[in-house]
Amino acid sequence: MTATLLERRDELVAVLGSARSSGGRVGLVPTMGALHGGHLSLVRRAAAEATTVAVTIYVNPLQFGKGEDQDLEHYPRDLDRDLEAASAAGADLVFAPPAAEMWPEPPLTRVHVAGLTDRWEGAARPGHFDGVATIVTKLLALAGPCLAYFGEKDFQQLAVVRRLVADLSLPVEVVACPVVRDPDGLALSSRNARLGAEERTVAPRLYAALLAGRRMVEDEEATDPGDVEAAMRAVLEAEARFEADYAAVVRPGDLSRPEAVAGTLRLLAAARLGGVRLIDNLPATSPHPEEA
C-alpha cells in the first residue's frame, strides 16, 4: 500500500494526534529524501515497533553552510521514488512539505547544542548542527510524542539529537540504528552517488581504516589515542586520492577525546575522495576499563 503523502503541517499534526488518541504509537523517521538502504532500515525498524510510521522528507536549508550552496542546490530530489521506497519499507505517511510551508517566514530561532557541536563535523561545517538541531526540534514538535529513528552513520548528529531531546524534555524516545553498508563495507550515503567509478572502488578504505583502528583498540596495541588515530590515517592516506579530514578516538557520549585508550569508545573518520566528503564510524571497546 502506498503511504499517504502529506504536505501541510496541520495535516501531519492532526493525523499523528489521532493515531495516538486511538492508542497507537507513532514512529518518526526524519530524512532529507534520496532514500537509500540506510534510511529504509530505519523505516523497517519503525514499522516493527510503532503502529503509525511517518517519514519526513525535507531538504533543510539551515543545515547547509555558506560554502555548501552547491550541495543544497544539487541535493537529489525524487519524491515519487522516495514515496514508493518508503511505502515498501512500511511507512504509513510521508510528510514532504514545500519550503514555504515549513517556514512561512525565515526563522529567527536556532537551537544550539554547545560543546558537542564544536568538534569534528561541527568544526568542518560551521553552523551545520545548529541547522540540524533546529529542524529536528521543529519536526519533533510537529510529530508530538513518538519514537524517533536516527542512523548511527551520522554519529555526531545522533549525539546532538539525544542531547537536545534530554535538555529540552521533548516527549520523544530516540532510537539509534546501526550503519548499513554495501557488501564491500562502504557505508550507505546519498553522497556515494557522486563518486566516480574509480573512486567508488577505493571508497571502502574509509571503513578499512576504522577496522584497523578497532583492531588496535581491541588488541590493546595502543594506550595513546593518538597512535590509533595515526594508524587509521595511515591506512586512509595509503590511497593518494583520499584526503583525510579527521580520524579520531572519542568517548561515545560527548565525542570528546579520552586521555587513554580504555573502556567503550567510538572511532570517527571523515575524508574527501574526489570532490565528495565521506564520513563513517565504528564502536570499539578496549579490554582496559575506563578510569573512574
Add this chain to the structure above:
Amino acid sequence: MTATLLERRDELVAVLGSARSSGGRVGLVPTMGALHGGHLSLVRRAAAEATTVAVTIYVNPLQFGKGEDQDLEHYPRDLDRDLEAASAAGADLVFAPPAAEMWPEPPLTRVHVAGLTDRWEGAARPGHFDGVATIVTKLLALAGPCLAYFGEKDFQQLAVVRRLVADLSLPVEVVACPVVRDPDGLALSSRNARLGAEERTVAPRLYAALLAGRRMVEDEEATDPGDVEAAMRAVLEAEARFEADYAAVVRPGDLSRPEAVAGTLRLLAAARLGGVRLIDNLPATSPHPEEA
C-alpha cells in the same frame, strides 16, 4: 481547593496528558514564583479558558546573567504562599521542580531567537533571552499542547515566545494578558518589593512617561519617533532618582524602531530607581496610517 503540588517532570507530563485524553484543555502559566496580582490575572484568565490550569514555578538560572548573581540568589521564594495564591486564583496544579529535577545535568542546549533579542532588554541583559527561550521551550515541551499565558508586562519576552513557538511549530497557543497596575499606575512586578518607601512613591513616573509618549502619538504631536522618545525620557529624568536606560517607540511585532510615528506602535521604557531596574510598556496607535 488547594492545587496539587508536583515536583517531578514525569508527573506533570502524565497529569496533563491524561487531562487532554479525557477531552480537557490545558492552560499553562509559567512563572518564577513570588506570585503577585499580575501573575494571578494570568491564572484567572487560564481558569476561565482551560479545564486544567498548571502554574509552573521555577527560578531559571539560565536567564540571569554574569552580573546578576545577586538577583538570582535573592529572588524571593515562598512556595506555601504561592501555592495558596495560585489555588485561590483557580490553579489545579503547581509544578515546582527542584533544580536537579529540571536539569539533572547542566544543559548544553540553548534556544536563541535572533534579531528580536539583540535590542532593549536583550542589550541590557546579554544572554537573558536565550535563558528565557530555553526554559520556555522546555516547559512547553513538558506541558504538551496547551494555551500558554504570558503577561504583556514583559513585552519583549512575549515577542520572543511568540516567535519561537511559530518558528519551532510548538503545539501551543500563546495568550497575551494586559499589564496589571497598582492604583497609582506602577506595573506590578516582583522587583517592586525591593523599592524603598520614597522610591516607591516616585516609581509611577515610569508609567507617566509612557502615558506622555502615548498622548504625543495619539495627538500627532510628533512624526519623528526620536521626539516621542525624548519627551518620555524628559518626564522620567525630571525625577533625579530615575536613571533612564531606554525609552523607545517600536513596532510591536519585531520591536524594531520605525522611521516615522505611524500605525500601531508600542512604547517601551526601562529605568533604574535606587538599585532596582524597572520596565514597563504601553500600546499607542497613531492616526497616521503606516506606510505599506
